[in-house]
Amino acid sequence: MTDISTIEAALAEVADGRFSAVKLDDGRVSLVLNVSGLDVRDRGQIEIAVKGRLLELDGVTKVDIVMTAEKIERRLIAVGSGKGGVGKSTLSTNLAIAMRALGRKVGMVDADIYGPSQPRLLNCEGQRPEAEGKQLIPVPNEYGIPVLSMGHLAKPGQAIAWRGPMAGKALEQLINAHWGDVEELIVDMPPGTGDVQLSMMQNHKPVGAVIVSTPQDLALMDAVRAVDLFEQAKIPVIGMVENMAGYACPHCGEISDPFGAGGAEAAAKTMNMAFLGRVPLDMDIRKASDGGVPPAATDGGQGQAFHDIAKRLVTWLDNQKAAA
Numbered sequence: 083m084t085d086i087s088t089i090e091a092a093l094a095e096v097a098d099g100r101f102s103a104v105k106l107d108d109g110r111v112s113l114v115l116n117v118s119g120l121d122v123r124d125r126g127q128i129e130i131a132v133k134g135r136l137l138e139l140d141g142v143t144k145v146d147i148v149m150t151a152e153k154i155e156r157r158l159i160a161v162g163s164g165k166g167g168v169g170k171s172t173l174s175t176n177l178a179i180a181m182r183a184l185g186r187k188v189g190m191v192d193a194d195i196y197g198p199s200q201p202r203l204l205n206c207e208g209q210r211p212e213a214e215g216k217q218l219i220p221v222p223n224e225y226g227i228p229v230l231s232m233g234h235l236a237k238p239g240q241a242i243a244w245r246g247p248m249a250g251k252a253l254e255q256l257i258n259a260h261w262g263d264v265e266e267l268i269v270d271m272p273p274g275t276g277d278v279q280l281s282m283m284q285n286h287k288p289v290g291a292v293i294v295s296t297p298q299d300l301a302l303m304d305a306v307r308a309v310d311l312f313e314q315a316k317i318p319v320i321g322m323v324e325n326m327a328g329y330a331c332p333h334c335g336e337i338s339d340p341f342g343a344g345g346a347e348a349a350a351k352t353m354n355m356a357f358l359g360r361v362p363l364d365m366d367i368r369k370a371s372d373g374g375v376p377p378a379a380t381d382g383g384q385g386q387a388f389h390d391i392a393k394r395l396v397t398w399l400d401n402q403k404a405a406a
C-alpha cells in the first residue's frame with residue numbers, strides 16, 4: 083500500500099530537492115513544491131510530472147500542490163550614453179554575454195523603445211514574446227540571454243512614434259516581465275537624457291550605470307550630460323567605457339585614432355569615476371554584431387575587450403552587494 087515514504091521516493095524521481103510538507107489523507111496527497119528559479123514553462127512541466135507520477139501510485143486519487151518561490155533580488159544595470167550611435171547596444175549585448183560566461187544569470191531589456199536593436203544583436207528577430215496573464219515572458223535565444231524589446235512587439239520595419247507617456251508604459255511592461263531566475267538585468271537605455279530615461283530610473287532604481295562614449299569631444303560632452311542625469315537620479319555611475327577607440331588598418335595594421343584617443347579615460351578621471359575599458363574600432367565587431375554573432379560569444383580576439391570590461395563590472399556588482 084502507498085505510504086509517505088513511497089510517495090517521497092516517487093517525488094525524488096521527478097522533483098528532487100524541491101518538495102516538502104508531504105501529507106497523505108484518504109488517497110489525497112498534498113505537498114509544497116519550491117519552484118524558485120524556474121520559468122513559467124518549467125513550473126508547468128514539473129507540476130505535470132509530479133501529478134502524473136503520484137497518480138500512478140496505488141490508492142492515490144488526488145494531488146494538491148502549493149507552489150512557492152523565493153523572491154529573487156533582481157538588480158538592474160543601466161547602459162547609457164548621451165548620444166546615439168556610440169555603441170551602447172553593442173556593448174550591452176556583449177557585456178551580457180561576457181557576464182553569463184562568468185556564471186551570472188543575466189537578462190536584457192532593450193529600453194531603446196524608438197530604435198530597438200537587441201533582437202538583431204541577439205539573433206532573435208521576428209520572435210514574439212508569449213505572455214502569462216498580463217506579464218510578458220522574455221524571448222529566449224542561442225546566447226542564453228532572455229531579452230525583451232519593442233522590436234519583438236512591433237511589426238518588422240514599423241516605425242514606433244509614441245509620445246513619452248506611452249513609451250514609458252511600454253518600457254514598464256518590458257521591465258516588469260516574467261524574468262524567472264534572472265538576477266542581473268542589463269538595461270540598454272535609449273540615447274539622450276529625456277523623460278523616458280528619468281522615469282525609468284525613478285521607478286526602478288538601477289544599482290548603477292555604465293556610460294559609453296566615443297573618444298571625440300562632442301560625444302564626451304554628451305556623456306557628461308548622461309553622467310549628470312544619473313547623478314540627479316541618485317544612480318551611482320559604475321564607470322565609463324570608451325568605444326571605437328584606435329582603428330587598426332585591416333591592410334597595414336597601423337593604428338590610427340579617427341575620433342581621437344584616451345578622451346573618455348581622461349574625462350572619467352576628471353569626473354572622478356572609474357574607467358572600465360576601451361573597445362577598439364574594428365570592422366569585424368560591426369560585421370559580427372550586425373550579423374547577430376556578438377564577438378563576446380566567439381573565440382576571436384574581438385571579444386576580449388568586452389570580457390575584460392565585464393570582469394570589472396562584476397567586481398563592482400559583488401562589492402555593491404557586499405556593502406548593501
Ligand SMILES: Nc1ncnc2c1ncn2[C@@H]1O[C@H](COP(=O)(O)OP(=O)(O)OP(=O)(O)O)[C@@H](O)[C@H]1O
Pocket residue numbers: 163165166167168169170171172173194197199272273325326327361362363364365367368369371372
Ligand atoms: N567598436 C566598434 N567597432 C566597429 N563598429 C562598432 C563598434 N561599436 C559599435 N559599432 C557599430 O556602430 C553602429 C552603432 O552601434 P550601436 O547600435 O551599438 O550604438 P548605439 O549607441 O546603441 O546606437 P543607438 O543609440 O542608435 O541605438 C553599429 O553598426 C555597430 O555595429
